[in-house]
Amino acid sequence: MSYKKLMLAAACAITASCSGMTAALADVTVRMMHVEQNPQVTGFWNDIARRYEASHPGVKVDVQYLENEAYKKKLTTLLQSSDRPNIIYSWAGGVLRDQVKAGVIEDLTPVMDAPWKARFVPAAVQAYTVNDKIYGVPMHTAQVGFFYNKDLFAKAGIDASSIKTWDDLLGAVKKLQAAGITPIITGGADKWPVHFYWSHLAIRIGGKDAFEAALRGEGKGFADTTFIKAGEVFKQLVDLKPFQAGFLGATYPQSAGQFGDGKGAMMLMLNGLLNTMKANSADKVGIPDDKLGWFPFPTVAGGKGDPSDTLGGLNGWLVTKGSPKEAADFLKFFSEAENQRQAAERGFYIPVVIGTQDAIKNPILRQIAENVSKSKYHQLYYDQMLGPSVGAVVNDISADLAAGRMKPTEAAEAVQQAWELAQ
C-alpha cells in the first residue's frame, strides 16, 4: 500500500511538475503590428493588451508600430519571413486578395463562430471575406466627405447645408475665391487624397453597377463613359484652380496642418482628418470642434449613384499563417463590444461592432457612423480595392488630372490598361 501511495504521490509530483513545465513552455508572445500614430489610440490598444494578458497567464501581447508608408513597403517581405508578426493591420481590398492568394494569411472562418461573427456589421465582415472564407477581423470604418471651416464659410456667405450638387460646390468655390479665401486644401504629393475626387465622382455618376461592370471587364471597363465623365466633371473643378498654392508638393500631413491652420475653407478627406489635423496644425489644436463642419460628397446631375452611397474604408486585422491560436483569441477579446465602445466614446474611430456607435460623442463622427450604417453601397477606396499596382495608377491619374497634365479619356484608359495587366 505504502509503495502504491508513494508511486501515486510520485506520479502526481511528476505530472504536476510536468504540467507546470508545459505551462512555462506554453508562454506565447502574440506580435501585433499597426500604423496608428495617435498615442492616445495606441495607448488604448496597449491597455486592452495588458488586460488580456492579466486574464490569460502565459500569453504576452506585443503591440508594435511601423510608419504607414514604411509598413506598406515592408509588408510583402515581412510576411514571407519566419519573423512575421502574428497580427497585421489591413485595408482589405486588392492587397488582402493578394496576401490570401499567396497563402500567408490564416483562414479565420472556423474560429469566427456564430457569436463572434455576429458582433459585426455584415458589410464589414463581407469586406474581409475572400472566396467565401473570412480572413480578417474588421475594426473600424470611415467615410470620405468635405470638412469645412465654419468661420471661413460665414465670411464668404456660404450655407454649407445648401451644397447638394456638384454645381453647388463649384458655386461655393467661386464665392470663396471672391472673398479672397483659398477654397480647398489637398495633399497632392501623396496623390491618394486627390483620388477621392475621381473615385467619388465615378460612384456618383455610375453607381455600384458601373464599378462592378468594370471589374468584370464589361464594355470598355475602366475606359468606359462613367470613368471618363468622372475625369471631365473633376476638370470643371480643377479649371477653377481651387486648391492651395503648391498643393502638388504638399503631403497629406502637411495639408491637414494647413487646413487646421485655417489656410483654406474645405478639405475632402476621411474622418481620420480629425486627429491628423490637430496633430499637424501649428498650435496642435487646429479648428475647434464647434468651428468644424462636414457635408457629404455632392451629387452629380444625371448620375446613377444613390446620394446615400458612401466611399470609405473598412480597416481591420489579419492573422498570419502559422500563428499561435492565441492570436485569434486576442482579436476576439479586442473586438468585444465593451472594448470597442470605449474607442467610440473617446472619438478614436467608428467601430464596426454592433451597438457601439451610439457611444460616439463627436457630432461629425456620429453623422458619418449613421451614413455608413444607412448606406446600401459602401465602396472601399478605389486605390485599396483595386490592389497596389492598379490603385497606384488611380492615384497617379487623379494627381495628373488635378495638375491639368492629363486628359480625362487618357486617365480612364490608363486605369483600364493597368487593370488588364494586373489580371
Next chain:
Amino acid sequence: MATSVTGGTAKAVFQAPSWLRASSTSIGGSTAIVLLFLPPALFLFTLFVALPMGEAAWYSFYNWNGYGAPTDFVGWRNFELLFANRAFRIALTNNLLIIVVSLAIQLPLALGMAILLADRVRGTATFRLIFFLPYILAEIAAGLIWRFVYDGEYGLFAKLLGLFGADPIHILAEPDIAIYAIMVVVIWKYFGFHMMLYIAGLQQIDRSLYEAAHIDGATGWQIFRRITVPLLGSTIRLSVFFAILGSIQLFDLIMPLTKGGPSDSTQTMVTYLYTYGVTRTRIGFGSAVGVVLFLICVVFAFGYKRVLMRHD
C-alpha cells in the same frame, strides 16, 4: 616568391626585362596564390553580386508581386511596358539632362574653383573645406535642407521673392520647374568632390612648367589650354566618368525633395524603379527596370574605359 630568394634566379630577375620577369618566375607561385585566394572571393562575388543579378534578370520575365515564387511567365512584356511608359521616358530624359548639366556646369565650376584653390596660400584650406562640405553631408539631409529652402511658405526663395514684392512660387510643386531646382542641388552637392579631384591632379603638375611658360610670355589662357588641361587629362576623364555614372544613379537626393513628383516630372531611372517596381509590389516589372539600368551602366562604364580611359 620563394624562388626569387635564391641567388641565381634573383640575378635572372634583375637581368630579365620586366615583361619577361613576370611570366617566367612567378607563374608557379601566383597560381598557388590564385587557387588559395580565389574561391572565397569567387564565392562571395557569386553570392552577393552574380546571383542577385541573375535573379533580377530571371524575375524580369515574370509578372510577379513578390509573394511566393514567380510563376506567371510573360516574356518581354515587362520591357515593352517599360519603354511605352510615359514616366519612364521622363526619367530617361531627366537622367540625360542631369548628365548634360553635370558636364556643362558642374565640372567647369569644379575646375575653376580647383585652379583658384590649388595653390597653398593662406585661407585656401578653409575655402576647400567650405566647398567640400555639401559632399560630406548625407544626401537625405541635403535633400531635406533644400526642401526647406524651396518651400513656398517659409523658404529662403519665397522670402527673397517676397522682398521684391513677387508672389512666392512653390518651386518643388511646379512640374516644369522642379527638375531644374533639383539640378541646382545636384551641382551644389557634388561639385566639391570633383574640385578635390582636380586639386589633387593640379598638385601633381610640375611647377617648373608654369615658370617656363611665364618666362616664355604665355598668357593665362594659353597656359590653361596647353599645360593644365592636357596634364590634368586623366583626372578630368575620371571625373567625367564619376559624374555620368553618378547622374545615372541619382536617387537619394530626389526622394526627400520631390519623390519623383509632381506628375512624375522629376523621376530618374532609379526613383522610377523604386516607385513603380518596389512600392507597387510589381517585383517583376521593377526587375526589368533594374536590368535596363544595369545594362546602361555596364555599357557606359566599359565603353568609356575602353575608349577614353585606355591610356590612364
